[in-house]
Amino acid sequence: MTVATTHNVPYFSQWESAALVPEFVSGTASAAADPLWESSGAETAEEYAFWAPRMCGMACLRMALGYFGQPVPASVPLVREALAAGAYVRDGDQVQGLIYAPFAAWVASQWGLFAEARPELSVEEVDAEISRGRLVLMSVHKTIRTLDPRPAQRGGHLVLAVGSGPDHITVHNPSGFPEKSQQFHQIPRVDLARFFAGRGVVLGHTQ
Template sequence: MTAASSTTHHVPYYSQWESADLVPEFVTGTRASADDPLWQKSGAGSREEYGFWAARICGMACLRMALDHFGHPVPPSIPLLRDALDAGAYVRTGETTAKGLIYAPFADWVVRRWGLYAEARPELGAGGIAEEVARGRLVMLSVHHSIRTLEPQPPRRGGHLVLAVGAGPEGAVLHNPSGFPGDSQEYHQVAWADLDRFFAGRGVVLGP
């Protein structure tokens, strides 16, 4: 990555859980998602609905950040998720399973509903991330969730979405919907060499 300058956008942060301060408990399993004391803020019809989706809606959290940044009203997470299901961006596959985020229908839905620029990028490198950020865009990146603690050897790449809100010669600046408070939630600086361990080389570019 040889970008000559750094750009970081001031983007509001949204966790995929309503209680962002409790994320360490949710991801370690010491507290169930359905026991989030603020679950009703999500717009879910029940604790069970919220509990099923909270750990799966990193993409919706990234979208909510982008909507806020680009000046659009921000819907609650679960009504937004229901609309994404209708658009084919997620697919409920069973009582305990779901498939998503599915990039192409997600991007089409974002363009259609909000008139934003949205492009699925199945091949995306560090240079591409920096170029898009410099253009005033935000980039959803598929990374392994252990990026929150920069694990030395993640078991694989991809599977979790974070939002690149900045980039420069030294690395990317991420908003992580399942990051840890005071550490890796907002404006988490990750060196390009570190990002490479987690990043699957694909994502979605969002812009005004």
């Protein structure tokens, strides 16, 4: 049986105003109107609005850096570094990423952390990594925030697994809803399979 373990990981949304995520997700508010957009390090509100919906991986990385005692950069400068490292590929308004192998190589070289791309990753392996004191970026469908009974697919969005227990995985969700599914959201194991794509990235201290 899995022993309950939860790491005290700081939380960052992929939008600067975490309280406004429902409005950003629904389209009733534009990310360009985020009153805290300048905190992202973007040069313009438009630059921030382009990247905010695409920064789940950078939000997860910022959480992990905070947990492992590293300085936490602002989100948009971090995206620029990730682009330079090949972890994202931008072509006009299209972005490919997060690309796991170059992302893991960048994290290892830049911060000296253990970082391993896992193109095949089981829930049991997530449990094992959590028990070792590591964190796991998990590829899930974005509607995991509401435990949608019929998600369109598996994968496409990244959450950070920060804990596990006999009947759940605990995640920080960069696009979760406030007071519901942002911090320490317990995803029942019986629900996880319809969202989780079976891949991700493991982060931890070097041994």
